[in-house]
Amino acid sequence: MRRLRRNKAAMSALVVLVLLFVGAFVMPPVYEAVTGWTYKGQDFTSFLQPPSADHWFGTTQIGGDVFAQTMRGLQKSLLIGLLVAIISTGLAAIVGAFAGYLGGWTDRVLMWVVDLLLVIPSFLIVAIISRGMESGGWIALVFLIAVFGWMITARIVRGMTLSLREREFVLAARFSGVSTPGIIFRHLIPNMSSLLIIDATISVAAAIIAESGLSYFGFGVKPPDVSLGTLIANGTQSAFTFPWLFLFSGGLLVLTTLAVSVLGDGLRDALDPSSTRAGGSK
Secondary structure (H helix, E strand, C coil): CCCHHHHHHHHHHHHHHHHHHHHHHHHHHHHHHHHCCCCCCECCCCCCCCCCCCCCCCEECCCEEHHHHHHHHHHHHHHHHHHHHHHHHHHHHHHHHHHHHHHHHHHHHHHHHHHHHHHHCCCHHHHHHHCCCHHHHHHHHHHHHHCCHHHHHHCCCCHHHHHHHHHHHHHHHHHHCHHHHHHHHCCCCCCCCHCCCCCCHHHHHHHHHHHHHHHHCCCCEEEEEEHHHHHHHHHCCCCCCHHHHHHHHHHHHHHHHHHHHHHHHHHHHHHHHHHHHHHCCC
């Protein structure tokens, strides 16, 4: 972690992410206490008004408060990104480790599933399924995105498991009578924690972008809830005439994904110094 602290770009990205999380989860109740507006509220005396003391980010076509909606959208997008990253990384670790450790038909079947999911047009499938699951809310969207986001990492985990399963500590655990799940969860996966942490961090940004894309086309978060994607979609047509409808949500989406990506690069350099040396030797 000392290497991470010396990485100014990564530390700056971490500070930005902390501020974004504070804004997303702390500011909505504070803003409601100060102004009285929530993301569902409508001011029927203020349509398409620019930022002001009453509405910090302005108002929408129907009098909605853009600041309250933007903070709610950021909160929803961050939640979806985090949950997708946890689920997809956990699934990749389990499938890859079991495939690599057990080998044989188990390996072949699991890798066949991985290959099958890799060639399926995931965005189209998620869009079609999510369209028919409107009652499932955003939780269903989390699982749909996660189902198609773990395969490449699973292949990497499998490759690392193939090299780790013949190491002395794994052989010692096997000869001591430790069960297969015990070896995988207590010895193999913990030894790949650096890779999994890096992958989870990068998956947050990928999931936020995926959710925003789906929501932009109407396949993601459903009204009356909002996400950064739905806010961008609603503000796109008025981006030049009423820029506050698009600018804040679009800017936060770019800032969030950029900060997560930079932090992921910093974690990779800190937890896997060999990648830095390999890159510098080319």
